[in-house]
Amino acid sequence: MATGNLTLGQEQGTLSARQRIVNDFSIIVATVNGSGSQSSNSVLLKSIFGMGVPVSGKNLFPSNIAGLPTWYTIRASKDGYVARKRDSEVLVSLNPETAREDVLALPAGGVAIYEEKLNLKQYRDDVVFYPVPIDKITAEVCPTAKLRKLVRNMVYVGAVAQILRIELGVVEGGLRKQFASKQKVFDSNFGAVKAGFDYAQQNLPKQDPFFIERSNQTTGQIVIDGNAACAMGAVFGGVTVVAWYPITPSTSLVEATIDLLKKLRMTPDGKATYAVVQAEDELAAIGMVLGAGWAGARSMTSTSGPGISLMAEFSGLGYYAELPGVIFDVERSGPSTGMPTRTQQADLLSTAFLSHGDTKHPILLPGNVKECFEMAGAAFDLAERLQTPVFVFTDLDLGMNNWMSEPFEYPAKPQDRGKVLTAEDLDRLGGFARYRDVDGDGIGWRTLPGTDHPKAAYFTRGSGHNDAAGYTEKPGEYQAIMDRLARKFDYARKLVPAPVTVRDGRSKIGFLAFGTTDFALRESLDQIEKEYGKKVDYMRIRAFPFTHAIHDFVASHERVYVVEQNRDGQMASLLKLDLPADQVAKLRSILFYNGLPIDARTITEEFAAKEGL
Amino acid sequence: MATATANATPGPKVNQIGLPILEYRGGKSTLCAGCGHNAISERIIDAMFEMGVQPERVVKMSGIGCSSKSPAYFMSRSHSFNSVHGRMPSVTTGAVLANHTLTALGVSGDGDTASIGIGQFVHLMRRNLPMIYIIEDNGVYGLTKGQFSATADIGSVLKHGVINDLPPIDTCALAIQLGATFVGRSFSGDKKQLLAMLKAAIAHKGTVMLDVLSPCVTFNDHEGSTKSYKFLQEHDDPINEVGFIDDFEEIDVDYGSGQIFDVPMHDGSTLRLRKLHEDYDPSDKANAVRTLMEAHENNEILTGVFYIESQKPTFIDQLNIVDEPLATLPQSLTRPPQHALDSLMASLQ
Numbered sequence A: 001m002a003t004g005n006l007t008l009g010q011e012q013g014t015l016s017a018r019q020r021i022v023n024d025f026s027i028i029v030a031t032v033n034g035s036g037s038q039s040s041n042s043v044l045l046k047s048i049f050g051m052g053v054p055v056s057g058k059n060l061f062p063s064n065i066a067g068l069p070t071w072y073t074i075r076a077s078k079d080g081y082v083a084r085k086r087d088s089e090v091l092v093s094l095n096p097e098t099a100r101e102d103v104l105a106l107p108a109g110g111v112a113i114y115e116e117k118l119n120l121k122q123y124r125d126d127v128v129f130y131p132v133p134i135d136k137i138t139a140e141v142c143p144t145a146k147l148r149k150l151v152r153n154m155v156y157v158g159a160v161a162q163i164l165r166i167e168l169g170v171v172e173g174g175l176r177k178q179f180a181s182k183q184k185v186f187d188s189n190f191g192a193v194k195a196g197f198d199y200a201q202q203n204l205p206k207q208d209p210f211f212i213e214r215s216n217q218t219t220g221q222i223v224i225d226g227n228a229a230c231a232m233g234a235v236f237g238g239v240t241v242v243a244w245y246p247i248t249p250s251t252s253l254v255e256a257t258i259d260l261l262k263k264l265r266m267t268p269d270g271k272a273t274y275a276v277v278q279a280e281d282e283l284a285a286i287g288m289v290l291g292a293g294w295a296g297a298r299s300m301t302s303t304s305g306p307g308i309s310l311m312a313e314f315s316g317l318g319y320y321a322e323l324p325g326v327i328f329d330v331e332r333s334g335p336s337t338g339m340p341t342r343t344q345q346a347d348l349l350s351t352a353f354l355s356h357g358d359t360k361h362p363i364l365l366p367g368n369v370k371e372c373f374e375m376a377g378a379a380f381d382l383a384e385r386l387q388t389p390v391f392v393f394t395d396l397d398l399g400m401n402n403w404m405s406e407p408f409e410y411p412a413k414p415q416d417r418g419k420v421l422t423a424e425d426l427d428r429l430g431g432f433a434r435y436r437d438v439d440g441d442g443i444g445w446r447t448l449p450g451t452d453h454p455k456a457a458y459f460t461r462g463s464g465h466n467d468a469a470g471y472t473e474k475p476g477e478y479q480a481i482m483d484r485l486a487r488k489f490d491y492a493r494k495l496v497p498a499p500v501t502v503r504d505g506r507s508k509i510g511f512l513a514f515g516t517t518d519f520a521l522r523e524s525l526d527q528i529e530k531e532y533g534k535k536v537d538y539m540r541i542r543a544f545p546f547t548h549a550i551h552d553f554v555a556s557h558e559r560v561y562v563v564e565q566n567r568d569g570q571m572a573s574l575l576k577l578d579l580p581a582d583q584v585a586k587l588r589s590i591l592f593y594n595g596l597p598i599d600a601r602t603i604t605e606e607f608a609a610k611e612g613l
Numbered sequence B: 001m002a003t004a005t006a007n008a009t010p011g012p013k014v015n016q017i018g019l020p021i022l023e024y025r026g027g028k029s030t031l032c033a034g035c036g037h038n039a040i041s042e043r044i045i046d047a048m049f050e051m052g053v054q055p056e057r058v059v060k061m062s063g064i065g066c067s068s069k070s071p072a073y074f075m076s077r078s079h080s081f082n083s084v085h086g087r088m089p090s091v092t093t094g095a096v097l098a099n100h101t102l103t104a105l106g107v108s109g110d111g112d113t114a115s116i117g118i119g120q121f122v123h124l125m126r127r128n129l130p131m132i133y134i135i136e137d138n139g140v141y142g143l144t145k146g147q148f149s150a151t152a153d154i155g156s157v158l159k160h161g162v163i164n165d166l167p168p169i170d171t172c173a174l175a176i177q178l179g180a181t182f183v184g185r186s187f188s189g190d191k192k193q194l195l196a197m198l199k200a201a202i203a204h205k206g207t208v209m210l211d212v213l214s215p216c217v218t219f220n221d222h223e224g225s226t227k228s229y230k231f232l233q234e235h236d237d238p239i240n241e242v243g244f245i246d247d248f249e250e251i252d253v254d255y256g257s258g259q260i261f262d263v264p265m266h267d268g269s270t271l272r273l274r275k276l277h278e279d280y281d282p283s284d285k286a287n288a289v290r291t292l293m294e295a296h297e298n299n300e301i302l303t304g305v306f307y308i309e310s311q312k313p314t315f316i317d318q319l320n321i322v323d324e325p326l327a328t329l330p331q332s333l334t335r336p337p338q339h340a341l342d343s344l345m346a347s348l349q
């Protein structure tokens, strides 16, 4: 403690002329893929969280298992902004290959904490340098060469913690939680943290203005990634059949689902209340999902763009034969393989109409991890209620990165298993017509295979059928079903999550966005207000088909900016198909599609340019 | 109820669950008159009737093709799913996972299975999913008007003279190699053999794969075709005589000793194979595949049960699923309790 006071004294000496920047900056950690920096970065993030400071983290990793450059950014924001920031002020440099580029990217006055051997001082002199002999320290604290790779990263965690004034006890607490049952692993990791911390304390007097100071803004909050949140939503939503094929960035969604199912969904006598199949490809995965949905299970798959493309034919069958199923799409960049480890919101248009013929599908658009949990559960209700495949869209940014959130609430409503007739119902009714709209909502009643009644069976087919599920090629009968399907889709507007009015100040200018764009847009709208004195309105879309509130929002504004992360303005296009013709000209697009998560500054600048501000 | 009526008046013959065969019939076939597929539908009806299967406990699954249409022509009291081309295996897998208490009967064609569907076919075979998979094999794509399929033999000639010069895929050899536990070949024209094989298939627990040669009278029944009625009748070489003995039937011993291969089935019945080829042992996997390969070299068409293994765990056993259908589990079993979520939340704080 005595040394602590001494250090503080030194700080005040060197920083008296400069302003302290507290809880409002970004850290970028440059390492090599496969070096195990994932867990150390997450410890750093959780330590800032543990200090009570709002924080977000983003992993910018290559499509490769080991050896390529990877960056992790951690943003601390007292204002609660969690979007990517264009520049990071604090660099942790461990990758020789990118060291020069990384240090040159720092803003003047920034901080470079780095492996001493990289000698970053040679490249510029307007940033604060903290060389740390990481390899040397590692060798000292970890005599076993084999383990060094793992603890090496913890050394920089310790150094960064000390330099930014993150309390060592908080780092320790986080580590203890992470390695709860593994005392030995904890010991070696914390030993490395402590060594890095001590080295910085003894050798690196504070010369920079960046501080993490204790706050209480994260009390009661959780940290989780979107894929794990979707997995929880599915497991608490009662999923019983999971079929999947691995693909980045959706793989961890199913892996998390499997972990949770094993823990939470076994009967007392050790039997599984679920089935998981790793299918041979995405065609088989969706086939299994629809087969299971047909037979009455709550079924799901999870994929990304390439898998969505493969699911096209089956999606049309699901729509036309009216089969429930839930499909998660964790979107990534690009046509074809594109940039599999980068983010985008570019599957919207192709999925809304996925398949051939007159087809359309409901899509849920969670905008944060809490909604991932809620909408994942709701998707099963919706799929069974509407008897159709329901898509849930997230993206790599939401799915694979860590986010703060209010804790998730236990589902308040019982599961909605939709319109299913039992044998007793059939006794009473004397029969049924599978595709007849008896309730006026466009949804027929179905029976499940195995229903013990001679009138229960019906024939499911992708070929033309009439309302009694009989084969037909009669123009009128075919069209009647297509018209009913259109009515059903229209009815879905009432069932899907309503949009959220984020800002409504009766401005002439409105913004529409969805999913992860929300994080950056909220921040941008604050910038627009602060810097241009303009208050604008904002509504966040949470589903397709669009609810009428979205129509009203467009109708009540002169100009509406649709901000999204794809090249062609897919959401704007989808809106244009749905809005009355006289409203269409109001829409304009702000687009971002380089594979990085969108940032606030980009939106603000584009908006200012478009408005001539 | 049907039994009572049957006892009171000399009505139609009923089976052990009291249903007349009428209750196993389907819609009127729209396939060509004389199409082999129609004969297979008839045998399915007979087998289900004779085995006393409750029609509501069966799901009929298919892909796309003339063959895949046929589930509409038998067992109208069973749910049916005519899916997409080549993908019946995945849809059936899903349905069986959702409700493994049902008997799944899949009907496919040689195009549906051996071309577009070969990927799903091989993976289905690996899993030993409990189901009966029937290929109605005519060597052509009937529904798209007679192109060669991947089961057509080298040298077989299409109506307009095109000769097939690519080797056929032997779906039975594939299925055996990959893990199916009951594999055989039959001929739609051999009523007795096909019926016995179907009955044994119903009694089997695991994947049954039956390749049933089924002439397409419209596109592949001419001189020069190796899948015509005439050619098949002349070349059909049964490897064993298939008999099926219900658990309630007397086992009649009319075979010479040493030539019988009895397989006890899960439901207590017996599959009795009388060896027609010397020393053919249907429990020997490697020999089964070799025999099939040799038959191709000798231009022979073998039929019969090539391989059977009645003890192997099914996919459902391996997944350790609860006894009740997953589809209808109550919310109390599929939604973990509040405290489970609370402790998850606590671990994330």
Ligand SMILES: Cc1ncc(C[n+]2csc(CCOP(=O)(O)OP(=O)(O)O)c2C)c(N)n1
Binding pocket: B064, B065, B066, B067, B068, B085, B108, B109, B110, B111, B112, B113, B136, B138, B140, B141, B142, B143, B144, B149
């Ligand atoms: C994706 C797709 N491609 C092509 C077709 C056209 N098609 C319908 S049936 C069929 C072939 C069916 O052959 P087979 O399975 O042997 O059945 P058969 O008619 O001979 O009984 C084809 C190619 C289709 N329905 N779907």
Ligand code: SF4
Binding pocket: B030, B031, B032, B034, B035, B036, B037, B066, B067, B138, B142, B143, B215, B216, B217, B218, B219
């Ligand atoms: S075309 Fe061939 S396969 Fe199709 S129904 Fe006619 S005979 Fe049968």
Ligand SMILES: [Mg+2]
Binding pocket: B065, B109, B110, B111, B136, B137, B138, B139, B140, B141, B142, B149
């Ligand atoms: Mg065919």
